Amino acid sequence: MLAAVEHQATAPRCFRPCHRKLNAPKDFNRLNPKASTGHALSVIPREQHTISRKNISKAALRVLYRLNEAGYDAYLVGGAVRDLLLGGHPKDFDVATNATPDEVKKLFRNCRLIGRRFRLAHVVYGNEIIEVATFRGTSEEQGEGDRHVVDGRIVRDNVWGSIEEDAHRRDFRVNAMYYGISDFSVRDYVGGMKDLHDRVLHLIGDPATRYREDPVRMLRAARLAAKLDFRIGPEAAAPFAELGPLLSGVAPARLFDESLKLFLTGHGLKSFRMLEQCGLLKFMFPATARALKRGDEALRELIEHGLENTDARISEGKSVTPAFLFAVLLWGEVRDLAYTWTTHGKDAGEAWSRAAAHVVDEQCRRVAIPRRFTITMEEIWSLQPRFEQIQRKKVFRLLAHPRFRAAFDFLLLRATESPGIAELGQWWAHAQQLPHESLAAALPLQHAASSVNMDALRAVTPRKRKRRRKPAGRSGAT
Incomplete structure (x- = not known):
């Protein structure tokens, strides 16, 4: 199992998107150590994981670097991080950030906003589309945006929040790890690294509730x-x-x-x-x-x-x-x-x-x-x-x-x-x-x-014709 560094802190009062660049490991101390899963934040530094930028598409790296240079937090997230840690070669790369969709669109000319149920930004580079999502929140009172739930099923969810909340809004633990472009570390809020090691799928939160949200x-x-x-x-x-x-x-x-x-x-x-x-x-x-x-x-x-x-x-x-x-x-x-x-x-x-x-x-x-x-x-x-x-x-x-x-x-x-x-x-x-x-x-x-x-x-298959031999004495030589 990969070694990890655990950090403890108190949860921030406000979950509005923070436009301050997160540069150094010292900033990790501001994060919530535990959430509903009971797992402390684990930060796996660059030298202790296998993700390399050469295995990440150039388009995804462009998006990550530009967001970071503009002062926003920018992370590769989801299945791409999971597959890279397993030694695979993902084809799709998703980015999570504290920039809102409108703020992302201002940064990229080649960007279009899509979705009503989940508001997303698509940054287009040729045939490749990098999906950029704003950190999702868990409470409408603490965030900004709107959420609509019918019979326990989320039909619209555009409440912005913090990276901790975003991790706990995801489906499986193995899909809730973040690769940060500022220091190339992997951040695990819910125990996804352990599930990768054990080769098991666990949902984040109560399974019945999560399935009702999205069957x-x-x-x-x-x-x-x-x-x-x-x-x-x-x-x-x-x-x-x-x-x-x-x-x-x-x-x-x-x-x-x-x-x-x-x-x-x-x-x-x-x-x-x-x-x-x-x-x-x-x-x-x-x-x-x-x-x-x-x-x-x-x-x-x-x-x-x-x-x-x-x-x-x-x-x-x-x-x-x-x-x-x-x-x-x-x-x-x-x-x-x-x-x-x-x-x-x-x-x-x-x-x-x-x-x-x-x-x-x-x-x-x-x-x-x-x-x-x-x-x-x-x-x-x-x-x-x-x-x-x-x-x-x-x-x-x-x-x-x-x-x-x-x-x-x-x-x-x-x-x-x-x-x-x-x-x-x-x-x-x-x-x-x-x-x-x-x-x-x-x-x-x-x-x-x-x-x-x-x-x-x-019976009607054509038979091969026998090759006739030239009569003796008739050679091609003069």
Whole structure:
């Protein structure tokens, strides 16, 4: 465990932003030694932690230095500090300061103010955005600004305060450490350094209260545990069963953003398993939870294989699309509904179309998947039964479909459903390798195959022509 220096003092009377530059360790003595967590302030000097400025983006350093030179306190905070201490390389850098958003905007021409719920300043450098937040306060009477709470849930919070209050307004202890640009020390007000060492996630304050303030913190706990390979503290996990239904009151667009962070940042498989373990999957993807509850192990294998492939593509720097991922997660319910309606006499095309529309409609009430993705999802699903139609015109029409590649990749994932599906995938993989003329000659004009004859297709594979040898005596030499 990293060594730390503890400082004790009395809490300041006023929590209005202080525009005095905090230069030396002697100023730390003015800070509150303990707060509601019971942890004393720990200051880890530069020589006792692993954060280096060379691992911090130049844009973030520009913001930190300019705020500091203007007389404001400026700290790198949150996930960037956490990841740097763990030896990682964060992509996003957030700054906390005692300058108000309007004061930040005066310092930076390339700044825009955003947000009603949380007033923030975004400083833009090319493609990089540095988010600058003013220290949040805990009491409206002691700070300035406004806070609005409905049924225990914070719907607006723009009360400014001190750095101590800001630390205790954050969610997890590991996210409440501050890297100061004035002396390059790390300041820990809530015991985050110990949690990093123990690889555990603890909430700051009463977990039930913090989840009611913002139910998305439950999803964030699962995501961080999966990403960092941490465990969730028992007191932090205990309210999930009772408070999980609060997620239904979160804006569906916000849950879409959270789902991308869960599944499309390189640790999707771990996030999926963590959501199941915490009992939160049914509140995000009810159709997926229902299908898995029916005990379909082939479906589970399909989902986990799809997430594993997505993680591998991200690690290799390849592109991924949310449409394919959501198609994998919701496939079980779509398939079961389509089969049920087909057996009850519905036309197959209509059954698949209705099943897809029904599942997408239900899911979008929870997670607002944009239309450009749901269209692709429905096309991937609707093409699956067409793979079974081995007929000349239909085969070539399917091969020319703009979504053929995505649908074919999806078919390969379904290989665990049955030996017939696995053989179907092999058939189409082999068919794509044949010349157009050879494939056309091998396919019947009128045939709807329920099972695929791989031997018949292999029989039309062009044979390699034997190389003729030149007759003896005919050499190229003169």
